[in-house]
Amino acid sequence: MIVRTLAECEKTERKVHSQTGTWDSTRMLLKDDNVGFSFHITTIYAGSETHIHYQNHFESVYCISGNGEIETLADGKIYKIEPGTLYVLDQHDEHLLRGGSEDMKLACVFNPPLNGREVHDASGVYPLEAATV
Numbered sequence: 001m002i003v004r005t006l007a008e009c010e011k012t013e014r015k016v017h018s019q020t021g022t023w024d025s026t027r028m029l030l031k032d033d034n035v036g037f038s039f040h041i042t043t044i045y046a047g048s049e050t051h052i053h054y055q056n057h058f059e060s061v062y063c064i065s066g067n068g069e070i071e072t073l074a075d076g077k078i079y080k081i082e083p084g085t086l087y088v089l090d091q092h093d094e095h096l097l098r099g100g101s102e103d104m105k106l107a108c109v110f111n112p113p114l115n116g117r118e119v120h121d122a123s124g125v126y127p128l129e130a131a132t133v
Helices: 007-011
Strands: 014-017 023-027 038-044 050-054 060-065 068-072 078-081 086-089 095-099 104-110
Touching: 007 023, 038 095
Parallel strands: none
Antiparallel strands: 014 023, 023 038, 038 104, 050 095, 060 086, 060 104, 068 078, 068 095
């Protein structure tokens, strides 16, 4: 059994900050945990915009608190995100994730699992393999 608290994970290398200053993510479960997925608590900062295009991963995201929106670049559709909203990037959807009037706290599940040190490259992609925490 694996038991961890968000508070203890936030004090370790499991907390990763974006190079653009638009988000931080605490990776509570990672590839080395051998459960087949990774689980993160991510904060999207209010008023921010992040270009993302996961070509190597599927992601499911549930909004815990705050607000924002996601825009799919293929068709320009914009979806509001608020507590209780789930969105799933099941088609490797290229998108813009925008923080709203307050920080947005999200629970995120990745498959395949992340190693822990991933940050988006210039194309918004996480590498398939990155440094391990």
